[in-house]
Amino acid sequence: MTDYVINTKGLMKSYGSNLAINNISIDIKKEGIIGLIGRNGSGKTTFMRMCAGLLNKTDGDLQVLGGKPMDNLEIVDRLVYTYHNMAYDNNLKLIDIINSFQIMYKGFDVSFALKLLKYFELNEKQKYKSLSQGMASVFNFICAISTRAELTMLDEPVLGMDITVRRSVYEVLLRDYTENPRTIIISSHLLSELEGILSEIILINKGQLLLYKDIDEMKEIAYRVDGNADSILNFTRDKKVIYSRTGLLYSFSIVFGNLKDEMSIATKSNITLSTLRPEDLCMYLTQENKEEELKCLWEE
């Protein structure tokens, strides 16, 4: 038995001339709730769809649950992938879809799915097409989580949900994971909300893998350096600076690397060091400086 759910080597996917996944090599460990994080268009959906056997790769190796996912029933029976716009037949009621999941997945827990429908106040007789975006997302989540598949991939699962429902979904997810440990990969932009339930983060940008880290490790791999511009420059001279802002009122830099042992040097150099929240680190690693373009918007 392999210790990994997904192994890729040099994975590539192009849509015509558009390179959506660019040379991703990653071994994703079994068990955990993993956040697949990246900006719009970074390739999250493309990556998940390839893993789910719904999309062919262009090049490279891709193994999911120890096999190739494309046209491989033995593998796709052990995984579930849901997204916000599931294309169900217009006439299907929620109960019909639940019954189909039960037929497709031998581990599907119907009674749990029905309890969740009640908990989230959905009516099993309602047609899927009549659900609001938030309600449809809740229903897709219910189907995915009740499948208890070895690999559960949720693509933007909370799209359209209000904050109260999102919180309930996170709680159900975490509790169900504790009862039934498996690998759950969630793509989302809302890292700040998810942080509390994630064990690892995969960050991709423009189709490339930037990092795959344990969430606790992430809290020590980059630091914010505050001080006056000269002190910051001196302190960061030999360090990997990923973002810098120099202003009249304040200046700071973001340094990639563990600076835990440099606290006393920093204090002597009139520098304040602070750790970054995973969400901020992801933002600094993927943002582009558009200051000049922004100014141009109001120019004649």
Ligand SMILES: Nc1ncnc2c1ncn2[C@@H]1O[C@H](COP(=O)(O)OP(=O)(O)OP(=O)(O)O)[C@@H](O)[C@H]1O
């Ligand atoms: N069917 C398609 N045909 C052509 N290009 C596509 C297609 N699907 C995705 N792309 C392109 O591939 C890139 C990655 O898209 P993808 O949907 O995988 O990103 P994403 O990270 O899921 O984005 P978002 O967070 O906005 O949903 C984008 O440049 C997108 O325009």
